[in-house]
Amino acid sequence: MTTPTTTGPLAETTLLRFATAGSVDDGKSTLVGRLLHDSKSVLTDQLEAVAHASRNRGQDTPDLALLTDGLRAEREQGITIDVAYRYFATPRRRFILADTPGHVQYTRNMVTGASTADLAIILVDARNGVVEQTLRHAAVTALLRVPHVVLAVNKMDLVGYGEREFERIVEEFAGHAAASGLPGFTPIPVSALVGDNVVQRSTRMDWYRGPALLDFLERVPAGVEAADAPARFPVQYVIRHGDARYYAGQLASGTLRVGDRVTVHPSGATSEITGIDALGTPVQAAYAPQSVSVRLADQRDVARGDLITSGVDVPALTQEVRAAVCHLTDRPLRVGDRVLVRHTTRTVQAVVKDLGGAAELTANDLGRIALRTAEPLALDDYAVSRRTGALLLIDPADGTTLTAGMVAL
Structure with missing residues (x-):
């Protein structure tokens, strides 16, 4: 108390x-x-x-x-x-x-x-x-x-x-x-x-x-958690201006500064930040939850859904996902169901491998699940970041949001 x-x-x-x-x-x-x-x-x-x-x-x-x-x-x-x-x-x-x-x-x-x-x-x-x-x-x-x-x-x-x-x-x-x-x-x-x-x-x-x-x-x-957490920048848009590329999005947590060495996930490519723009104005640093565009020193193959991080505290790159969840819809979730997983700005296909021993999850049920994704996701534990540790399960047929999940690494 x-x-x-x-x-x-x-x-x-x-x-x-x-x-x-x-x-x-x-x-x-x-x-x-x-x-x-x-x-x-x-x-x-x-x-x-x-x-x-x-x-x-x-x-x-x-x-x-x-x-x-x-x-x-x-x-x-x-x-x-x-x-x-x-x-x-x-x-x-x-x-x-x-x-x-x-x-x-x-x-x-x-x-x-x-x-x-x-x-x-x-x-x-x-x-x-x-x-x-x-x-x-x-x-x-x-x-x-x-x-x-x-x-x-x-x-x-x-x-x-x-x-x-x-x-x-x-x-x-x-x-x-x-x-x-x-x-x-x-x-x-x-x-x-x-x-x-x-x-x-x-x-x-x-x-x-x-x-x-x-x-x-x-x-x-x-807002203290976002400021103290490791730097996580999900790329939402790629903006081309002449020969230059700007990567736009909202800084999910932490701080990015001009001159920072960064890693792009899931490719693992590294580069250096050469410029940050906030509302069209060059700045030396960006702080969560600002929306900014970032320019890198190298012409890397960066796309929507990629995650840019700085520092040695990097997310886990995995296709085996475990999460605590709340099921949101009347349609039950069962082992073997094929779903889409939306994590920050990235969406990948996945299959439900386990429901923590339950036969199914129905609306308002709290439970634990295990997923196997078709492509790797760069995940943080939800205890580290409520933004990059959260995900949604989506029905691939009609786009309905099925389940909200909190990653447990």
């Missing part, structure tokens, strides 16, 4: 991607709505629409959950089905927020929403404590290696704002978090309905010494 604090420097980047997860009726959408409302990130016409919809449902006050539950089917059922993305900003930071579904049959949507998150907020109802779906969300968060986790104990108003109830839930969650592989978490007691500890510190819980949720979100570091 991580003790929350408001001291120290502000966040290292101006953008934080975070996702919410929790069981049905734990109050995810209300929390997100309160966060948007109290941070003054909601337009007047949106508030009016929510107030009107709330009155039509017989509610005296605006239901802030409607700010994220925007689909008609969700409003009719009173649940979140799809991942609802919202963009907002405060003077300190910009945010991309993903409100993910709570139902077990929509676990795949949580994987989608949390796969690029710097932080995950796992909600629990203070009355119910840790339930089965809480443990599932903790396991998925650990599997995706989300760098920061907040345990938001919601509906504290319904348990009398009691410290004992809060501590009991935190202690119970801590045991499960350690077992699932979560390195740590920050607990915050909140009431999304009333607004306690969401944007403003609560006056009803003077026993709590930590920050409000928004204050923590504004200060937590983000």
Whole structure:
């Protein structure tokens, strides 16, 4: 468990991607709505629409959950089905927020929403404590290696704002978090309905010494993993300008500098960076996640799907792939299935060799698989890089995304 604090420097980047997860009726959408409302990130016409919809449902006050539950089917059922993305900003930071579904049959949507998150907020109802779906969300968060986790104990108003109830839930969650592989978490007691500890510190819980949720979100570091990881540059486009070739793409992790010796995978060819352009302007260095074009000293045979790296920490070049996965579609995945594997900008054919002993994987199943690819892939362990350690399995017949995988070398 991580003790929350408001001291120290502000966040290292101006953008934080975070996702919410929790069981049905734990109050995810209300929390997100309160966060948007109290941070003054909601337009007047949106508030009016929510107030009107709330009155039509017989509610005296605006239901802030409607700010994220925007689909008609969700409003009719009173649940979140799809991942609802919202963009907002405060003077300190910009945010991309993903409100993910709570139902077990929509676990795949949580994987989608949390796969690029710097932080995950796992909600629990203070009355119910840790339930089965809480443990599932903790396991998925650990599997995706989300760098920061907040345990938001919601509906504290319904348990009398009691410290004992809060501590009991935190202690119970801590045991499960350690077992699932979560390195740590920050607990915050909140009431999304009333607004306690969401944007403003609560006056009803003077026993709590930590920050409000928004204050923590504004200060937590983000993007550190990408900056500290080895340099990985997947080539997306080859741009020819006269006799020169520029290799364009987004730097997945690390740093590239003019003068760096680099290796092109899977060919293994080596060269030196002679120029880097960012938005048409020459620069001496590029940092993840910048989109840049790179020029090499030699006219190498570099194509879309190749991976340019620098330094001695190189990826594993292999055709035998093992990964932890979440199956995303209703079509089962079975041993012997032929699939396409998409890794960064590279797509290769593959066959499923093993499913960790399972007969098949169906929608929302978590499992482990082994693949044999037709061509070698330059892979990092997912623990090293969430970008170059991730892959997708695709149906070669119709292009449907079947499975999301996290490489385990």
